[in-house]
Amino acid sequence: MMSKTVQPLKKSALYATVSPDNLPFKKLSDIEPLSGILGQERAVEAIQFGVAMQRPGYNIYVMGDSGTGRSSYVTNYLKSEAKRKTAPNEWAYVNNFTDTRAPKAIEFTPGESSIFEKEIRSLIDAVMATFPAAFENPTYQQYKSAIDRAFNEKYEGAINLVERMALRINVAMFRDASSVSFAPMRDGKALEEADFAGLTDDERDAFQAAVSELETQLNNELLGLPQWKRASYEELRELNLETIKEALDPLMAPLFEKYSDNGAITSHLKEMREDLDKVLIDQISDERAAESRDEVSRRTMYEEFYLPNIAVTHEPDGGMPVVYEPHPTYRNLFGQVEYSSDQGMLITSYRLIRSGSLHAANGGYLILDAEKLLTDHYLWEALKRALKSKTLRIEHPYADMGMMNTTTLSPEDLPLQVKVILIGSREIYYLLQDADPDFQEMFRVLVDFDDTLKRGKESEHAFARLLKDRVDQEGYADVTRDGVARLIEYSSRLAEHQKEMVARIGDVFELLSEADFVRDMAKDDVISEEHVKRALLAKKHRTGRVSEKIIEEILEGTVLLESDGQAIGKINGLTVMQIGDSSFGAPARISTTVYPGGKGIIDIERESNLGQNIHSKGVLILSGYLGNKYAQKYPLDISASIAMEQSYGYVDGDSASTAELCCLLSALIQVPLRQDLAITGSLNQYGEVQAIGGVNEKIEGFFSVCKARGLTGTQGVLIPKSNSNNLMLNDDVLEAVEKGEFHIYAIETADQALELLTGKEAGQADSDGNYPEGSLSSMVILRLEGISKLGDEEEKDDSKEETAGKEN
Numbered sequence: 001m002m003s004k005t006v007q008p009l010k011k012s013a014l015y016a017t018v019s020p021d022n023l024p025f026k027k028l029s030d031i032e033p034l035s036g037i038l039g040q041e042r043a044v045e046a047i048q049f050g051v052a053m054q055r056p057g058y059n060i061y062v063m064g065d066s067g068t069g070r071s072s073y074v075t076n077y078l079k080s081e082a083k084r085k086t087a088p089n090e091w092a093y094v095n096n097f098t099d100t101r102a103p104k105a106i107e108f109t110p111g112e113s114s115i116f117e118k119e120i121r122s123l124i125d126a127v128m129a130t131f132p133a134a135f136e137n138p139t140y141q142q143y144k145s146a147i148d149r150a151f152n153e154k155y156e157g158a159i160n161l162v163e164r165m166a167l168r169i170n171v172a173m174f175r176d177a178s179s180v181s182f183a184p185m186r187d188g189k190a191l192e193e194a195d196f197a198g199l200t201d202d203e204r205d206a207f208q209a210a211v212s213e214l215e216t217q218l219n220n221e222l223l224g225l226p227q228w229k230r231a232s233y234e235e236l237r238e239l240n241l242e243t244i245k246e247a248l249d250p251l252m253a254p255l256f257e258k259y260s261d262n263g264a265i266t267s268h269l270k271e272m273r274e275d276l277d278k279v280l281i282d283q284i285s286d287e288r289a290a291e292s293r294d295e296v297s298r299r300t301m302y303e304e305f306y307l308p309n310i311a312v313t314h315e316p317d318g319g320m321p322v323v324y325e326p327h328p329t330y331r332n333l334f335g336q337v338e339y340s341s342d343q344g345m346l347i348t349s350y351r352l353i354r355s356g357s358l359h360a361a362n363g364g365y366l367i368l369d370a371e372k373l374l375t376d377h378y379l380w381e382a383l384k385r386a387l388k389s390k391t392l393r394i395e396h397p398y399a400d401m402g403m404m405n406t407t408t409l410s411p412e413d414l415p416l417q418v419k420v421i422l423i424g425s426r427e428i429y430y431l432l433q434d435a436d437p438d439f440q441e442m443f444r445v446l447v448d449f450d451d452t453l454k455r456g457k458e459s460e461h462a463f464a465r466l467l468k469d470r471v472d473q474e475g476y477a478d479v480t481r482d483g484v485a486r487l488i489e490y491s492s493r494l495a496e497h498q499k500e501m502v503a504r505i506g507d508v509f510e511l512l513s514e515a516d517f518v519r520d521m522a523k524d525d526v527i528s529e530e531h532v533k534r535a536l537l538a539k540k541h542r543t544g545r546v547s548e549k550i551i552e553e554i555l556e557g558t559v560l561l562e563s564d565g566q567a568i569g570k571i572n573g574l575t576v577m578q579i580g581d582s583s584f585g586a587p588a589r590i591s592t593t594v595y596p597g598g599k600g601i602i603d604i605e606r607e608s609n610l611g612q613n614i615h616s617k618g619v620l621i622l623s624g625y626l627g628n629k630y631a632q633k634y635p636l637d638i639s640a641s642i643a644m645e646q647s648y649g650y651v652d653g654d655s656a657s658t659a660e661l662c663c664l665l666s667a668l669i670q671v672p673l674r675q676d677l678a679i680t681g682s683l684n685q686y687g688e689v690q691a692i693g694g695v696n697e698k699i700e701g702f703f704s705v706c707k708a709r710g711l712t713g714t715q716g717v718l719i720p721k722s723n724s725n726n727l728m729l730n731d732d733v734l735e736a737v738e739k740g741e742f743h744i745y746a747i748e749t750a751d752q753a754l755e756l757l758t759g760k761e762a763g764q765a766d767s768d769g770n771y772p773e774g775s776l777s778s779m780v781i782l783r784l785e786g787i788s789k790l791g792d793e794e795e796k797d798d799s800k801e802e803t804a805g806k807e808n
């Protein structure tokens with residue numbers, strides 16, 4: 001039975017098609033592509049402001065759903081802006097020759113650090129070629145020989161003097177490389193041991209006295225030996241330094257001249273020159289070590305000492321850097337000091353310093369995913385410290401926690417000038433605002449990407465141009481106008497609004513890709529509406545196992561649900577289930593029992609801890625509505641229980657509150673409800689039906705059950721009128737509605753729902769608050785009156801029994 005006031009919606013109200021006038025082309029190849037982002041004027045204005053504002057604290061948080069194009073647009077915009085800016089300076093770490101544990105950092109102009117590295121390599125090549133060849137030069141050898149000869153002459157003179165004295169007293173003197181010894185002589189020859197043993201005691205005593213005198217004389221003559229050695233060493237050292245100076249000065253002079261205006265580089269070159277003097281002298285003084293060290297090991301040594309460790313380079317005309325760090329860990333952001341193993345020991349040097357994303361982005365822009373960044377609280381705090389202090393420091397992230405035992409380096413801090421762009425969800429943004437006082441001060445620019453875009457002639461045409469750009473990028477086949485229209489309509493379906501399109505354009509691109517696959521399988525030349533439809537059906541089939549199983553259980557009777565006839569205290573509610581990235585409607589029976597008593601409305605879901613807060617709120621609102629409308633004269637002295645039948649999981653949302661009201665009143669006044677109708681809608685305390693979510697899936701879920709059992713022509717769904725703009729139903733439902741086999745009613749009040757479900761008038765109250773006889777409202781009040789009088793009679797009976805007891 002149809003309601004006198006609420007008529008079913010026509011097919012045109014259930015789906016918003018694209019007008020051909022809005023797409024003035026036959027195929028996408030007829031129009032120009034749109035590179036960039038569709039709509040989002042607020043977000044575009046915000047990102048422009050955030051990039052232009054150079055004051056401290058104006059870092060950027062980009063907020064919106066994944067797939068809206070936020071990341072690609074922000075990256076492309078930053079790159080386009082960065083190209084017009086001057087490239088920042090470069091940095092390189094160099095050896096600190098006075099404290100190797102604290103490497104120094106040198107600043108270079110863009111492109112200069114690589115040139116400097118090549119120059120140092122050339123210097124190393126020159127040093128390798130010059131030394132030790134410079135010490136093999138005849139002039140050097142001549143001077144060196146002269147120094148050695150002067151020392152030897154002094155030494156030989158002292159020895160010869162003692163030797164002549166020994167000969168005069170008939171004593172032979174023997175000397176080798178390290179010692180001097182004496183022996184008695186006879187007839188000009190030294191005595192053998194056997195002959196020495198045959199000497200008399202006087203002869204031995206005389207020999208010992210002579211030897212003692214000779215040793216004393218030898219010591220006196222060699223008293224100056226340490227000074228002779230020192231003088232010889234100093235002369236040789238001066239010769240070596242002069243030789244090194246004469247060889248190195250021509251090699252390093254061009255570097256000193258070129259970088260004379262750069263104090264840091266000049267200072268480093270001076271320290272390098274001093275260290276080179278020491279290294280080369282050590283090499284020539286330790287001849288055996290020099291001989292054992294091959295050319296490769298010598299070159300490696302020079303490179304480990306003197307080559308700069310370039311942290312970051314920039315092209316002179318490359319603009320500011322734009323860096324996206326996909327895996328923000330402490331090491332990836334701030335860099336690290338690595339270690340190598342040498343005979344089981346961990347060693348490190350300035351050459352093992354590895355730069356991070358902050359080095360690469362310094363002087364430009366760093367893009368980070370907020371969710372990934374916040375997985376490590378220490379990392380988030382370290383990033384804030386760096387931004388506040390404007391200092392980039394490489395340190396072990398957990399050294400302060402006692403988790404670092406190996407000796408490490410402390411590289412010189414770098415000045416940090418970077419604008420950080422965090423890309424994340426709304427939930428993370430509001431969480432940071434509430435939980436972190438520093439966040440608001442440091443990320444003052446919010447770039448908010450809308451979830452949906454207004455749908456109109458201009459936006460639909462711009463959407464088509466965006467599709468054209470995607471087709472060109474991916475090499476898809478051309479798309480016809482009706483195919484584009486279907487994609488736009490699918491976008492509205494995702495947005496759940498007839499006048500809007502979803503900003504999550506990635507989902508539409510995904511469908512476009514699948515439609516191109518369908519076209520390719522069919523060997524067609526262009527993508528048409530039919531290919532898009534088939535791609536949608538294939539996607540639904542791939543993800544539809546659970547929904548099909550639920551319908552199968554309903555048809556088998558495992559899940560109790562009627563789609564025709566009438567029943568008291570039973571009604572078909574509508575729910576939405578979300579599994580992964582797919583959602584579908586699943587009808588569910590709601591049942592209610594009512595009996596006299598004062599317990600009120602019992603929500604079985606809440607009592608069993610399955611009903612969540614919003615669902616419980618919806619049930620409590622029923623009490624307010626019932627009391628306000630029906631309990632003005634008689635108390636709401638009832639006990640009722642409401643349950644979502646065969647529901648074994650958590651239930652949330654208040655979209656079933658209108659259905660629960662109708663079901664409760666049906667049980668109260670024993671009026672049956674139509675089972676060929678399902679209903680959804682949130683109820684307020686004045687009986688107004690409010691909008692709910694997932695309306696399309698809910699309608700299609702009940703329709704699938706009805707279609708599987710066979711459409712009767714009377715079946716349908718009741719939805720809030722405020723959800724009318726959200727209708728974007730599938731082709732099966734639209735076809736059934738057009739044929740009059742299925743109906744969708746848009747209701748505004750609970751009374752309209754009751755009239756449709758019972759076929760009776762709800763009734764309007766007169767000035768005295770009375771309802772027409774026979775109306776549903778009148779029946780409810782009469783039922784409450786009867787329950788109230790029943791309670792009064794029970795009280796009288798109890799009073800009489802109490803009085804009789806006292807008399808006895």
